[in-house]
Amino acid sequence: EAGVTQFPSHSVIEKGxxxxxxxxxxxxxxxxxxxxxxMGKEIKFLLHFxxxxxxxxxxxxxxxxxxxxxxxxxSTLKVQPAELEDSGVYFCASSxxxxxxxxGELFFxxxxxxxxx
Amino acid sequence: xxxxxxxxxxxxxxxxxxxxxxxxxxxxxxxYITWYQQFPSQGPRFIIQGYKxxxxxxxxxxxxxADRKSSTLSLPRVSLSDTAVYYCLVANQAGTALIFGKGTxxxxxx
Numbered sequence: 001e002a003g004v005t006q007f008p009s010h011s012v013i014e015k016g017x018x019x020x021x022x023x024x025x026x027x028x029x030x031x032x033x034x035x036x037x038x039m040g041k042e043i044k045f046l047l048h049f050x051x052x053x054x055x056x057x058x059x060x061x062x063x064x065x066x067x068x069x070x071x072x073x074x075s076t077l078k079v080q081p082a083e084l085e086d087s088g089v090y091f092c093a094s095s096x097x098x099x100x101x102x103x104g105e106l107f108f109x110x111x112x113x114x115x116x117x
Numbered sequence: 118x119x120x121x122x123x124x125x126x127x128x129x130x131x132x133x134x135x136x137x138x139x140x141x142x143x144x145x146x147x148x149y150i151t152w153y154q155q156f157p158s159q160g161p162r163f164i165i166q167g168y169k170x171x172x173x174x175x176x177x178x179x180x181x182x183a184d185r186k187s188s189t190l191s192l193p194r195v196s197l198s199d200t201a202v203y204y205c206l207v208a209n210q211a212g213t214a215l216i217f218g219k220g221t222x223x224x225x226x227x
């Protein structure tokens with residue numbers, strides 16, 4: 001079974017440009033998460049989808065970031081316009097909660113590295 | 118969500134048992150303890166999860182004392198390929214956003 005896939009693996013853009021990152025979760029996983037690691041910092045939560053609905057977007061840094069998950073399958077994260085501080089690695093993860101107890105096991109993708117010059 | 122504290126780094130030799138302890142003094146009754154492993158240029162990977170006492174799987178063991186204010190990840194007979202960052206996290210239900218700390222960088226040498 002395919003794991004979580006992310007595209008592109010690396011993107012280099014100039015400040016002010018737009019970038020769209022894509023995440024394909026494991027088939028059948030309702031939960032989809034976006035995280036990011038900015039250079040030298042910890043991995044930070046951005047938002048959480050349950051199917052196509054945004055369950056928690058408390059981690060989104062500002063309105064330059066827009067996440068969508070149309071149809072509850074793949075998700076996109078758009079940064080427009082990109083700023084220098086947006087550089088980092090953006091991780092996507094998916095999970096399917098277990099019945100009873102804590103699910104907890106998130107399956108992460110390899111990440112999309114974004115470099116803003 | 119409970120904050121966790123773990124060593125910044127650890128060094129070990131191949132074949133040794135490595136124990137990484139994590140403190141979570143403010144863990145809540147409904148919180149579970151989960152450990153992830155991350156290699157460079159990869160996403161974190163789930164290792165093990167527990168609520169209390171001891172949990173063992175094919176790669177690690179997790180020891181949780183009765184007061185649950187700490188937990189210890191035990192890696193038996195580490196190899197060079199176990200060199201990675203290990204994260205201890207607590208969360209109270211499936212779907213809750215996980216909060217990653219700085220993790221413990223484990224370096225295994227021959």
